[in-house]
Amino acid sequence: xxxxxxxxxxxxxxxxxxxxxxxxxxxxxxxxxxxxxxxxxxxxxxxxxxxxxxxxxxxxxxxxxxxxxxxxxxxxxxxxxxxxxxxxxxxxxxxxxxxxxxxxxxxxxxxxxxxxxxxxxxxxxxxxxxxxxxxxxxxxxxxxxxxxxxxxxxxxxxxxxxxxxxxxxxxxxxxxxxxxxxxxxxxxxxxxxxxxxxxxxxxxxxxxxxxxxxxxxxxxxxxxxxxxxxxxxxxxxxxxxxxxxxxxxxxxxxxxxxxxxxxxxxxxxxxxxxxxxxxxxxxxxxxxxxxxxxxxxxxxxxxxxxxxxxxxxxxxxxxxxxxxxxxxxxxxxxxxxxxxxxxxxxxxxxxxxxxxxxxxxxxxxxx
Ligand SMILES: Nc1ncnc2c1ncn2[C@@H]1O[C@H](COP(=O)(O)OP(=O)(O)O)[C@@H](O)[C@H]1O
Ligand SMILES: [Mg+2]
Numbered sequence: 384x385x386x387x388x389x390x391x392x393x394x395x396x397x398x399x400x401x402x403x404x405x406x407x408x409x410x411x412x413x414x415x416x417x418x419x420x421x422x423x424x425x426x427x428x429x430x431x432x433x434x435x436x437x438x439x440x441x442x443x444x445x446x447x448x449x450x451x452x453x454x455x456x457x458x459x460x461x462x463x464x465x466x467x468x469x470x471x472x473x474x475x476x477x478x479x480x481x482x483x484x485x486x487x488x489x490x491x492x493x494x495x496x497x498x499x500x501x502x503x504x505x506x507x508x509x510x511x512x513x514x515x516x517x518x519x520x521x522x523x524x525x526x527x528x529x530x531x532x533x534x535x536x537x538x539x540x541x542x543x544x545x546x547x548x549x550x551x552x553x554x555x556x557x558x559x560x561x562x563x564x565x566x567x568x569x570x571x572x573x574x575x576x577x578x579x580x581x582x583x584x585x586x587x588x589x590x591x592x593x594x595x596x597x598x599x600x601x602x603x604x605x606x607x608x609x610x611x612x613x614x615x616x617x618x619x620x621x622x623x624x625x626x627x628x629x630x631x632x633x634x635x636x637x638x639x640x641x642x643x644x645x646x647x648x649x650x651x652x653x654x655x656x657x658x659x660x661x662x663x664x665x666x667x668x669x670x671x672x673x674x675x676x677x678x679x680x681x682x683x684x685x686x687x688x689x690x691x692x693x694x695x696x697x698x699x700x701x702x703x704x705x706x707x708x709x710x711x712x713x714x715x716x717x718x719x720x721x722x723x724x725x726x727x728x729x730x731x732x733x734x735x736x737x738x739x740x741x742x743x744x745x746x747x748x749x750x
Contacts, residue, residue, distance in 0.1 A: 386606035387637040392430040394437055399630070400598040401431055404589060408435045411587050412442065412527055412560040417553070420564040421571055422591030423727060423736065425631025428564045429531055431591060436527055442560075443526040445469040449535040455510070456503045458539065459483060462517045463501040471498070475520065482516035483509065511541075511548035518549060524558035533563040534570035546574070569728075593628035603637055611646035621655045625738055627693070632738055635662060663743040670743045676723065680716035683707055685725070689745040694732030 388397055408431065411418045422428050436444045447465045452458050463479045476499055480488055486507040493500045503509070521528050536542050553561055563586065565571035575586065600619050607614050614622075622640075626633030640650060640658030648654070663670070677685070687705045688695055695701070697713050707713045717733060720726040727736040735741050744750055 385638060385641055386610060387634045387641060389631060389635045389638065392433050393427075394430065394434045398430060398434045399602040400595045401427065401434070401591075404431055404591065405435050405438065407589055408432070408562075409439055411589070412436075412439060412562075415558050415560045417561045417586040418563070419571070419575060419586040419588045420562060420591060421568055421588065422566060423629065424566045424724070425629055426566075426591045427594065427630050428566065428591050432529055432531070432562060432564060436529075439527075441525060443469045443523065445521045445526060445528045446531065447529060448531045450532040451538075452535055453538055454505065455513075455539060455545070456486075456505055456507055458536070458545075459486065459509045459513050459517060460501060460503045462514065462521070463488065463503070466517060466521045467499060467501060469521075469526070476501075478520045479517065482520060483513050486513060511545045514545055515548045515552050518552040518556075522552065522556035522559040527560045527562065529562040529564065531564045532566065534565045534567045534574060537570055537574070594630045596623055596628055599623065599628070599630065599633065603633070606637070607641075607650060610641070612641075612644055612648050612650055614650045615652070617652050618650045618655050621652055625655070625659065625742075627734070627738070635739070638662070639665075659739070659742050660746070662739050663746070666739060667743065670740055673723070673725070673740060674744065674749070678716065678719065680707055680712055681719050684713065684716045684720060685741070685744060686750045688726075688733075688735065689741060689750045693734045694729070695726075695734070696731060697733065 408418065408420075412435070420428050420432070432446075436442070436446075445465045446468075447462050449458070449461075452461065463483065466479060467476055476490070479501060480490065483503070486503050486509050489502040489504070491500050491502065492498070518528070530536070536545065539545060553559075563571075563575075565574075600623060603622065604614050604619065622633060622636055626636055636655070636658055639661035640654060643657050643661050644650060644654060674682075683705045684707070687701060690704075691701075697710070697717060702710060702713050705713060707716065717726060717728075721728055721733075725735070725737050725740060726733050728734075
């Protein structure tokens with residue numbers, strides 16, 4: 384079995400470090416705070432939330448994933464199901480169906496879990512009041528309500544009204560802990576620093592940065608060693624360096640390395656390079672599509688980025704080397720790359736957010 388995991392949140396034995404964050408989050412939850420969790424994609428926000436909630440006993444856990452929620456029907460449906468999953472009682476199910484009876488919710492039995500499942504047909508046309516009603520049911524005492532990838536709520540038409548409604552309800556629930564987690568920082572900032580969002584300003588912020596390098600090195604080494612593979616110091620440095628201590632990217636690289644090694648292999652710098660190539664080969668189709676979606680200016684920026692160390696600054700040298708005509712053209716291209724989630728920005732500093740794509744671009748002779 385491959386001892387590395389990606390694409391899903393990790394808990395228990397698969398969860399490494401983050402003890403300080405767990406302690407803080409536990410304290411915030413036990414104080415029924417409103418918590419804002421911010422961090423890049425694949426840093427481990429959802430894992431942290433899951434791991435922490437698993438360690439706190441006596442609290443119900445309503446987990447609503449807003450990723451790619453595109454309609455109000457979906458938002459209400461996900462919320463209704465998250466509430467039911469947390470309580471699993473007939474009376475809560477009844478409260479849910481009563482609260483949104485105007486939407487004519489359907490109830491079915493999930494063939495896999497055997498649990499009840501609420502569905503709302505497209506076109507049922509819920510308004511913000513349905514969400515308010517649902518949060519009234521969710522917001523019991525000693526309950527944690529999580530909105531994961533919260534910034535995606537901005538995709539909904541009229542989201543300001545929905546938010547205002549949610550705020551009114553949340554404010555009246557002093558014994559419920561609310562967690563808003565997000566990875567698109569400028570969108571989260573807009574949601575939480577808007578002048579009308581004074582309620583959100585009182586939220587406690589928890590930033591999820593890099594994972595502890597030493598702890599994570601031990602975690603990786605142990606997994607390779609259990610599979611009879613040793614890792615040289617240089618190779619370990621390269622693994623951590625490549626993933627910028629982003630646990631998701633590092634675990635993906637480790638899967639690539641695992642794929643091309645056998646028992647009794649020593650993992651060296653060269654093995655790590657081959658592991659990167661392995662992942663790039665697996666992804667090459669999506670990388671070709673990604674590249675085809677870029678403008679000439681964006682490709683010009685990428686070419687120079689492959690020769691630079693992070694953080695990248697868009698200065699006169701950058702512009703001269705990229706062959707772009709002006710600062711504004713360079714900035715527009717960089718913003719486009721940010722929108723496509725290839726880069727990310729912190730103030731004036733830019734960072735690569737998809738190391739495998741950049742590696743593929745660089746090594747396939749396209750740069
Ligand atoms: N604490 C951790 N220990 C080990 N791996 C982790 C940890 N946190 C995250 N990961 C890795 O990162 C991936 C993404 O984690 P996830 O919690 O989904 O991140 P996020 O919610 O920030 O996008 C996981 O599948 C796992 O590979
Ligand atoms: Mg997540």
